[in-house]
Amino acid sequence: MPRSWISRYDPGVPATADYPEWTVPDLLRRSASRFPDSPALSFYGTTxxxxxxxxxxxxxxxxxxxxxxxxxxxxxxxxxxxxxxxxxxxxxxxxxxxxxxxxxxxxxxxxxxxxxxxxxxxxxxxxxxxxxxxxxxxxxxxxxxxxxxxxxxxxxxxxxxxxxxxxxxxxxxxxxxxxxxxxxxxxxxxxxxxxxxxxxxxxxxxEPDSLAQIQYTGGTTGSPKGVMLTHRNVLVSALQGRMWCSNFREGQEVFLGAVPLFHCYGLSTCQNLAVATGSHIVLLPRFHAGEVVKAIQKHRVTIMSGVPMMFSMITDVAKARRHDLRSIRVCLCGASPLPAEVQQEFERLSGVTISEGYGLTEAGPTTHCNPIQGTHPRGSMGLPFPDTDARIVDLETGRRDVPIGEAGELIVRGPQVMRGYWNKEAETQAVLREGWLYTGDIVRRDEQGFFFFMDRKKDVIKPWGETVYPREVEDILFQHPAVHEAAVVGIPDRHYGEAVKAFVVPAQGACVTERDLIEHCRKSLARFKVPAVIEFRTELPRTIIGKVLRRALRDESGAPVVDASPSRKAM
Missing domain, CATH: 3.40.50.980 (Rossmann fold)
Structure with a gap:
């Protein structure tokens, strides 16, 4: 199939590559041979x-x-x-x-x-x-x-x-x-x-095709499953990351090791990528924003992978303490969508553009990323990696490609995609069909080939028979100055099937009411998309890498509401 997005790649990024017949330990052996005396790991004074x-x-x-x-x-x-x-x-x-x-x-x-x-x-x-x-x-x-x-x-x-x-x-x-x-x-x-x-x-x-990892999914949409990744899957994922950064300086880069390395995202974009390229990793056993900004300044960190929560907290500390973040050359963000205001503030402080990406454990994990050097539209999750095919198919059958600009389920295939789920043949067959991985994520694509994440297929809300994507509502809530964080879920409704409920963490010192936020949403959203209920929280439940656990919020809100019609709420 034609990969029209290749024209948007940074100069020097190949559309395809011949991957060596190595196993994962060969990445370390090769770097030990090429850069024997170069620092590999730093940990509180030990190198x-x-x-x-x-x-x-x-x-x-x-x-x-x-x-x-x-x-x-x-x-x-x-x-x-x-x-x-x-x-x-x-x-x-x-x-x-x-x-x-x-x-x-x-x-x-x-x-x-x-x-x-x-x-x-x-x-x-x-x-x-x-x-x-x-x-x-x-x-x-x-x-x-x-x-x-x-x-x-x-x-x-x-x-x-x-x-x-x-x-x-x-x-x-x-x-x-x-x-x-x-x-x-x-x-x-x-x-x-x-x-x-x-x-x-x-x-x-x-052997390259032997099993290397059983990486358990986070369980954000159900019980965790063991994703089987071969040596080839893991090695390809690291080398694709290397290719994506065409101005990478092997043996010279310094990685910030703050994103958890037991998570597939940290293993791929930090540990294995750094080891494959003879790069230095500054290890931090826990994320503490004050410690992170000190480490960036002290070690002159050049490459950082993180999640939205990390960037938000680092920005707050760096502004308050005037730490220098401008050694960073490459900045990657994954796990969940990055709010525009967080991205803009971090980029203003660091001088580096955050390249937001997309992936899932079943793909080892990365399939898409925005260009490191070139421009990209705000809100994009990027372009497919080299040797990665991507289609957007209809939600009903999963077989018909939808037109450019329309929403559908993302399916991908490439050498980084898993072998299957450990001891779960039925679940494997449900997501791996004819060589394609069905991601369960709803996305759209623009004319330039950039993909945009809309929501998890399982998170879509159906009030009045209409379709509501939680992220769209969250984006509007984020635009209110009194909102620090927001998460939107569907809750049972006796009359309309489902209703929209928002969980909001107010900005520090802000004073806002449920009525204020509902009126704010009415100005930008169709009536059926406006939250029927808004619950204020001091924090939202998250995974270890900062992804909001919508399932936990839904479970807490399982009781049907009698009348959640937004047309009659807070009038």
């Missing part, structure tokens, strides 16, 4: 070179195999953005096993569900999380092996000595007894090669 990182990951691989991990085994990683997360990721893959990243904020029920679903007998986790994991093991029998590590393990000597005092003061000090089935991460690395050089013993031979 690891690419040579050191490559050796540590090989030691990790041998340590895992000595514990009994074999090719194809699933190893769960429950770690924040610390050096051990990167070491364990590549170590697991070098051992021939499959990485199953897990959110460190997961509760016992979620941990048990993911371990049981993936069949993960081994987990590498932060010691602070051990009580939850141990409780699951006692109840479910998994995991059989628990490898624990501490935030202090890779700190400089002085900070490592002070860590117990700070941790005790913060009531976060946990002592974990290291005896089977519990092992220490540092001991695992130290015991991997008794009297042996790292290059003396072979590791399993990997």
């Amino acid at each position: 690891l070179s690419f040579r050191e990182l490559n050796e540590l990951t090989t030691r990790c691989a041998f340590g895992l195999r000595r514990l009994g991990v074999r090719a194809g085994d699933r190893v769960a990683l429950m770690l924040p953005n610390i050096p051990q997360a990167v070491i364990a990721y590549y170590g697991v893959l070098k051992a021939g096993a499959v990485v199953a990243p897990m959110n460190p904020l997961s509760v016992e029920r979620e941990i048990q569900s993911q371990l049981m679903d993936a069949g993960s007998e081994t987990i590498v986790a932060l010691d602070l999380l051990y009580p939850r994991i141990q409780a699951v093991r006692e109840r479910a029998g998994l995991p059989k092996r628990i490898i624990v590590t501490s935030l202090r393990d890779f700190l400089p000597t002085a900070k490592r000595l002070l860590y117990p005092i700070k941790a005790w003061w913060a009531k976060r000090w946990i002592v974990v007894e290291k005896s089977p089935p519990v092992y220490g991460f540092l001991e695992l690395l130290d015991a991997a090669f008794p009297g042996m050089d790292v290059g003396d013993s072979p590791l399993p031979l990997l």
Whole structure:
């Protein structure tokens, strides 16, 4: 099919490429060969070179195999953005096993569900999380092996000595007894090669089409599913990101490692892209806006991937403290739509244009991005990546292409698209049809080839038999100066099927009423799109990367309303 959008690519960005027959660990091996002494990771004063990182990951691989991990085994990683997360990721893959990243904020029920679903007998986790994991093991029998590590393990000597005092003061000090089935991460690395050089013993031979990751979806629209990504999927996704930035300086860029690396977005646009290009990652285990702006200024960060909430909070801190953000050359935003006012303010402070993108876990994750250097229309989610096809099809059958400018479901295909869902054949067949991934997202395309996200297919509201896209209503609410955040969902209505409900977080110090916002919406929206109910909140429920959990808001608002007609509300 013709890819008309290619003409809008930045100069130097190819329409297609020949991808090497490598596996994911080859990205690290290659950078260790090309940039052995260049910094790979920085963590509060500790810096690891690419040579050191490559050796540590090989030691990790041998340590895992000595514990009994074999090719194809699933190893769960429950770690924040610390050096051990990167070491364990590549170590697991070098051992021939499959990485199953897990959110460190997961509760016992979620941990048990993911371990049981993936069949993960081994987990590498932060010691602070051990009580939850141990409780699951006692109840479910998994995991059989628990490898624990501490935030202090890779700190400089002085900070490592002070860590117990700070941790005790913060009531976060946990002592974990290291005896089977519990092992220490540092001991695992130290015991991997008794009297042996790292290059003396072979590791399993990997194939590009073998499974690399089981990446669980966020569960924002239902129960989480394990997305199967092959080495080829993961490698292609990283190399597509490299190609998209035609002025990339390999071996010189500095990445901000603040977006969670256990999430597919962070793994692809930060960790794997940086490792593939010999770039430096400044790791931050949690997002704290004040710490982030200091890190950007201190390390002269050049590439940043983030989510709208991060950009909003960084902007507020940078304005207040006058930090310099102008070292940033490339800025990527994903996970959810970026409000125009947040984008404009951040760009004014940093001098760099945010390139908003689009993706989903099932596509490894990125399929679209706005040009890094060229211009793009406001609100665009970008152009399809090289070697990526995209169509917009009708919502009823999913087979007919809709005309340019009309809304429909986005379907994509490309070498980064998943193999399928782990142990879920029916769900796989529902979204992978004739080589196309049905995203469940409603988008439109303009004459220039730029795509625009409208909403999740499952989030569309149907009041009076009409169609309402929540994002359209949210955009109007955002235009009111008293609105800081807004989320719109459909709620049951006895008369009209569904009604529009808005959840609003007011701007700090602002005074606004439900009537004020309904009148504001009436000026710009058709009557059936105007919220029937507005609920004020101090915050909205979010995923770890900042995406609003509309499902949670719908669940809270499940009771039918008697009469939510906007024509009779607040008259």
